Amino acid sequence: MALIGMGFAVLTRVFYVSFLQSEQLQVFTNLLTKRGFVYGRKKFQPQEIFLRTAAIGATVAAAGKLFTVSGKPAAASEAKTAPVMSPMKMYVCAVCGHIEFGSAPDNCPVCHAPKDKFTLNDAVFSDAMKKFPDKADSHAPAISIKKESSLIPDMPCKEVRVRVGKMMHPMEEAHHIRFIDFYIDDKYVDRASTSIHLYPASTFYLKTMGGSKIRMVELCNLHGYWQTEAEME
Numbered sequence: 001m002a003l004i005g006m007g008f009a010v011l012t013r014v015f016y017v018s019f020l021q022s023e024q025l026q027v028f029t030n031l032l033t034k035r036g037f038v039y040g041r042k043k044f045q046p047q048e049i050f051l052r053t054a055a056i057g058a059t060v061a062a063a064g065k066l067f068t069v070s071g072k073p074a075a076a077s078e079a080k081t082a083p084v085m086s087p088m089k090m091y092v093c094a095v096c097g098h099i100e101f102g103s104a105p106d107n108c109p110v111c112h113a114p115k116d117k118f119t120l121n122d123a124v125f126s127d128a129m130k131k132f133p134d135k136a137d138s139h140a141p142a143i144s145i146k147k148e149s150s151l152i153p154d155m156p157c158k159e160v161r162v163r164v165g166k167m168m169h170p171m172e173e174a175h176h177i178r179f180i181d182f183y184i185d186d187k188y189v190d191r192a193s194t195s196i197h198l199y200p201a202s203t204f205y206l207k208t209m210g211g212s213k214i215r216m217v218e219l220c221n222l223h224g225y226w227q228t229e230a231e232m233e
């Protein structure tokens with residue numbers, strides 16, 4: 001997208017310099033109209049039209065610096081995004097969708113539903129990956145870890161950031177992320193609730209310096225469960 005936008009801007013500028021200011025164009029435009037192009041009530045001179053077009057091209061080029069052709073954010077290179085499947089037993093809460101690893105809890109740590117609301121389902125992640133093999137980039141949570149926090153510099157603190165996914169997932173009524181659950185060593189820590197008014201992203205500020213593995217689990221209303229693991233740094 002960046003190359004297309006920059007090319008568009010350069011070509012438009014070259015065209016403007018080499019042709020728009022030439023006498024030939026003046027003759028050409030005089031043939032079309034002697035008073036400039038009229039759109040609605042506003043009259044645009046040809047020079048203004050092409051300068052505005054060049055500005056649009058430059059804007060597209062600038063946007064292209066933020067997003068590559070595939071829509072991946074350039075600044076997310078540190079993020080770890082490979083979706084994983086877990087060998088552990090997984091129990092899914094029928095009330096809030098939370099997943100517990102290893103065994104069903106007495107009560108759901110998110111919605112407090114009793115144990116009988118949990119169902120063993122070891123295929124939640126593999127089902128999504130099989131059904132939607134081309135959706136990993138927009139669904140697998142992207143995790144990045146900072147060993148120090150600029151918000152909490154006076155205390156031991158790690159910043160764990162997550163977004164869904166490398167390609168930003170839509171947040172609309174018809175298609176959205178319902179939640180992102182955060183685990184350390186397969187133990188649930190917290191849930192980032194989501195809204196269609198927000199991007200599906202969050203930051204957790206860790207007090208604990210322990211643990212060796214971080215896991216993020218998200219649920220899409222259309223494409224099911226996706227998870228990513230990252231080594232604690």
Ligand SMILES: [Fe+2]
Pocket residue numbers: 139169175176220221222223
């Ligand atoms: Fe989705």
